[in-house]
Amino acid sequence: MSQKQFKSDGNIVAPYLLGLARSNPGLTVIEHDRVVFRAASAPSAKNKPKVTLVSGGGSGHEPTHAGFVGDGALDAIAAGAIFASPSTKQIFSALKAVESPKGTLLIVKNYTGDIIHFGLAAERAKAAGMNVELVAVGDDVSVGKKKGSLVGRRGLGATVLVHKIAGAAASHGLELSEVAKIARAVVENSATIAGSLDHCTVPGHKPENNLGPDEYEIGMGIHNESGTERRSPLPSIPQLVTELLPLVLGEKEDNTFVEFSPEEDVVLMINNMGGMSNLELGYATEVVSEQLIKKFSIVPKRTMSGTFITALNGPGFGITLLNASKAGPDIMRYFDYPTNASGWNQNYHSAQEWKVLAGGKVPTAPPLETVKNEKPSGVTANYETFSKILQSGIAKVKEVEPKVTWYDTIAGDGDCGTTLVSGGRALEEAIQKHTLRLTDAAHGIEDIAYIVEDSMGGTSGGLYSIYLSALAKGISDSGDKTLTVDTFREASKTALDALYKYTRARPGYRTLIDALQPFVEALNSGQDPRTAVDAAFKGAEKTRKMDALVGRASYVAKEELSKLDDEGGLPDPGAVGLAALLDGLVSAAGY
Known part of the structure; x- marks a missing residue:
């Protein structure tokens, strides 16, 4: 976790x-007073008067507070310095x-x-003849x-809910005492717990470095x-949620502030x-939703997820x-009321659109069925031989994965080796389930292409x-009865030409093409498959001396790519992985 930060004198709030x-x-x-207000709420505005809402506090919690100034939410805020209360003068300025x-x-x-500064501002406002009430938000259960x-x-996450729900109540024309009553009801029926990997x-x-x-x-x-408790080792998100949920639900008597039951309307906010990304x-x-539903039979009626109230960059x-049932009959209506406050990232939805499916299920749809060519290609293959060749290639990929991954952590995003292995594992599963049509050469390769696309992802998966799709078509169009080396030769050239339509990569650009093109060229010049594989390895080796012109490595500084100069340079991970795959395939074919 990086602790780097931009240089700053701290004067960034205004x-x-x-x-x-x-x-x-x-x-x-x-x-001057670090106050933000909604122009339509100003005393000179011609629109119908309503109860106005003023909030604020220390900065560093954005989008709270200023991000919640808008129609249907807050009317003004006073912003203090980072983690410091605004002064009474600032707050009074916001009130006026x-x-x-x-x-x-x-x-x-x-x-x-x-509490001290806002309380003093409230008293000064009352002394000046203004009608003011104060509500303090406290929802932490730790x-x-x-x-x-x-x-x-x-006061933690419920602050946002008070801003939104009380703001909507005020927009409906309620009196000050009624808006304050709703705000207090939200506070009294809210519970928040937070966990973090570090301080901000x-x-x-x-x-x-605490x-x-x-x-x-x-x-x-x-x-x-x-926090209230320090633990180790670092948890997964599901593990952390398992620790947090019992606390927020009040399973420990001393931390029970709000009770929740399955039949009540509950609002869930993940802040x-x-x-966090x-x-x-x-x-x-x-994860929180699933655990609430499965372990506690609580299906939230509203779920909001986003950055609402922060501790700067707290990880x-x-x-x-929020137990909306206990808070009052109109809480859900006010929650759903539209606002243009930038900090409220929930788009406006009617109550009908928020309809929760039985058991808290999320609306899903079945995957698109893969449309496969069922007409035999006419080019047969031996299932056992095809399977053996495929598994040999997968084994070679697994063998070279650590090296390829290491190369890619320097030259790319570090996933080249694992991506290849993911494709291999998916193919192994298909072999075990006998779902590959390996008795038909073209159909078998077509099936492999679909699985590779599904399981590998990213640029390499697409390439x-x-x-493979073009290779399958080339084999199908060959007119041959059986898959032979000659059939594969011509189809490999057709497939490479097809690939060139969709990528700018060419030999010398430091990509997997630097291994693939020599392999295809050697085959089509009459060389045997083993010699073609040797050409692929040589092509991959040449990438050590190449500048990256396309792909992720083209964005990497040359200084990074020079880390393996003592080995002759850093090779392209994709080219190394492909050469290993071809080696495995050809070895199993007897070359």
């Missing part, structure tokens, strides 16, 4: 707010920017500094009731504070603390559950599949 307003029409910035005759709800996370009896729960990196500060390389924390907050977060969302995620 420019961030300006950038947000620049990319979100309707937002206005009071730069969206002052409403119907009053204003202040939403604050339950942290000491925030700190037990005994330990947190005086300070209460920390604060811009302009030296990275912290956790060992094999440690992680349960109960992480959003201010770089330590990226800032440093979208791929991993989506995976975590499905972890939080699970928030192999194109070549």
